Amino acid sequence: MALTIHQQIYIQFLKVDSITNSSVLQIGSSGSIQAVANAYNTGEFTGPAEEAEPESGGSIIEMPLIPFTN
Numbered sequence: 683m684a685l686t687i688h689q690q691i692y693i694q695f696l697k698v699d700s701i702t703n704s705s706v707l708q709i710g711s712s713g714s715i716q717a718v719a720n721a722y723n724t725g726e727f728t729g730p731a732e733e734a735e736p737e738s739g740g741s742i743i744e745m746p747l748i749p750f751t752n
Contacts, residue, residue: 687711 691710701707706715736742 689710693709696709698707708715
């Protein structure tokens, strides 16, 4: 299937607070978006990280279940 898309995009102001490892910022159309995951050892670590623990006096908070509607 061949699609031809003609578009004009005018952006007056665009503010992006952050882009994380799994974020996608798309403006306009895309034929396909390929997933890419790159992991780099920039700190020259030689072993796995220690297990995370709650801060002193803190507790783990259960998040409420919010159902999605169709």
